[in-house]
Structure formats: structure tokens, C-alpha cells
């Protein structure tokens with residue numbers, strides 16, 4: 253048996269591949285376009301491991317995906333690939349439509365063609381798992397109940413609109429064609445290998461470099477946070493036991509205002525890497541103009557996946573954020589390579605020109 257993962261060189265995808273191969277010998281075909289967010293250095297520990305086959309290419313390349321499916325006959329396709337950064341989507345929405353909408357469409361069509369030609373028993377066992385976000389549900393008022401799977405889609409950014417569109421395509425490919433799909437909508441992840449354009453790694457990296465810690469507006473935007481390995485375990489659980497056609501919300505039960513996150517990261521750095529002059533990293537906090545249309549609150553009700561599939565996160569926010577800060581302190585080379593873009597040289601040294 254084999255699984256095919258798209259976007260497995262990104263933050264969550266690479267954590268998933270590492271986690272999968274730490275727990276199982278089932279090989280992974282990893283299809284990734286290596287955009288700025290794809291980093292094969294995340295998977296350096298798998299070098300020479302025959303269970304991991306990396307393929308440089310796009311999920312939007314239908315011929316390539318068809319060839320991979322015919323050659324490897326995976327029992328499941330897990331779609332992590334995306335453009336994922338809200339700020340980038342505000343400045344350049346086109347790439348988000350191209351990748352998240354059209355790329356997902358091409359992938360679905362390649363998978364549908366492959367699946368339709370399988371013998372009936374293999375068709376029944378096959379799964380297409382689509383990894384998505386809670387941002388498709390829009391913004392919640394303070395005190396309003398957390399998002400359930402029944403919450404209407406109300407995306408507010410080009411990123412969330414493009415992810416919402418891909419979720420709808422996945423749903424339609426099930427209802428129209430019978431493709432056995434599963435969808436997960438997860439809250440904000442954090443943990444190792446997170447590209448430092450996102451809030452938590454940006455805070456750590458900037459603080460260590462003595463740079464300002466930017467906080468949008470009043471910093472009172474509330475997000476739910478989940479340690480990335482808990483997201484990986486949820487995806488494994490949904491793949492193993494989820495009901496075909498169903499959607500599962502995944503969250504950490506950790507609603508926090510962004511400003512609290514900034515204070516927590518600063519306090520951990522003050523403890524783990526105190527500044528020579530004894531001052532706190534909090535002095536670097538700088539409020540900047542808020543993002544246009546910035547959603548005020550996301551909150552996930554993960555009751556369904558807990559009740560039906562017995563999944564629950566294992567990390568608290570306190571334990572997960574401590575592990576995360578420790579990981580960044582222990583991996584200055586990874587951070588330096590990501591910041592300088594020199595991981596691309598590393599890729600060509602280790603894998604040849606990609």
C-alpha cells in the first residue's frame with residue numbers, strides 16, 4: 253500500500269510525512285511544486301529512505317498526477333498543497349485562485365479518472381482527503397458559539413475564499429461522481445518547520461534578531477491554536493475511520509487573542525534565551541496598521557471528531573508553544589537557510605536541479 257501526499261514539503265505536509273513514516277512503513281509519494289513555502293530541508297532526515305519518494309511538480313499538472321496514480325496505485329490521496337498566507341493573498345490573489353481552486357480541480361479530475369477505473373473493491377477502499385481551514389467559515393462575534401461543520405461558509409479573504417471554493421469542489425466531486433472524499437477544516441497550526449512569515453515563527457525569529465514584533469491593530473483578534481502534530485494525528489484518524497463524504501472540524505480548544513500569543517512567546521524567550529542586558533523581548537512589540545477586513549475571531553467546535561472518531565489533541569497550548577520555541581532555538585541553521593533562501597541550494601545539492 254502507498255499514499256500520495258500533495259504539498260508534503262510545506263509546513264503541515266512535511267510534519268505529516270515525518271509523522272506518518274515514524275509510525276508506519278507504508279510508503280509516501282510526495283508531490284510538491286516547491287514554491288517559496290516548500291522546503292525539502294524539512295525532510296532531510298528521510299534522505300535515502302526508500303519509503304519516501306519526492307516528486308517535484310504541480311497538483312495542477314493532470315498528466316503528471318495521472319502518471320503517478322497509475323504507477324504507484326495509492327490507496328489514498330491527501331491534499332495539503334496550497335497557497336496558504338492571508339497577507340500574500342491580499343497582495344496577489346491570482347496565485348491563490350490558480351493553485352487552490354484550479355489546481356484542486358485538476359487534482360480532483362486526475363484522481364476521479366483513476367478511481368473510476370479501479371476494481372469495485374479498490375474503489376470502496378480508496379480515499380481523497382482534503383486538508384482545509386476554519387477560515388472558510390468567516391469571522392465570529394465575541395461570545396458566539398464556535399464553528400461547527402454546519403456553520404455557513406462566509407470567507408472574507410482571497411485565501412479563505414479560494415479554500416472555500418476548493419472545499420465545495422471536493423464536496424461536489426463526492427455528490428456528483430461518488431468520489432470517496434473526506435474534508436478536514438482546522439484552526440491555526442503552529443510548531444516545527446513553520447515558515448517565518450506566519451505569526452508565531454515570525455515572532456521568535458524577529459525577537460532573536462532584535463527586530464520589531466509586529467502586532468496588527470489592537471492585537472485582539474482571536475484565533476484557535478493547534479500544535480501541528482495534533483493536526484497530523486487528526487488527519488490520520490479521519491483517513492482511517494472518517495465517514496466518506498463527511499467534514500470534520502479540527503481544533504485545539506485554545507482560543508487566544510494575538511497579543512496574548514506575542515506576550516507568551518516573549519516570556520518563553522525571556523526564560524529560555526534571556527537577553528544580555530536583562531530586558532524583556534516585550535520591548536520589541538510594535539503595533540502596526542490592521543489588515544483590511546481582518547477577521548476578529550475564529551473558534552472551532554471539534555466535538556464531532558472527538559465524539560465520532562475519538563480524536564483529541566494531546567498538547568496544551570502551554571506545552572506546544574514551549575516545544576515550538578525550543579525547536580526554533582535548537583535549529584538556527586534551518587531558520588538561517590529559510591531566511592536566506594539558501595535551502596534552494598541545499599535542495600539542488602541533495603536532489604539535483606529541481
Ligand code: NAD
Nearest residue numbers: 259261262263264285286287289290310311333334336441
Ligand atoms: P504551506 O504554505 O507551508 O505549504 C504549502 C505547500 O504546498 C508548499 O510545500 C508548496 O510548495 C506546495 N504547493 C503549492 N502549490 C502547489 C501545487 N500546485 N502543487 C503541489 N504543491 C504545491 O502551507 P501549510 O501551512 O503547510 O498548509 C497546508 C494545508 O493546510 C493548506 O491547504 C492550508 O490551507 C491548510 N491549513 C493550514 C493551516 C495553518 O495554520 N497553517 C490551518 C488549517 C489548514
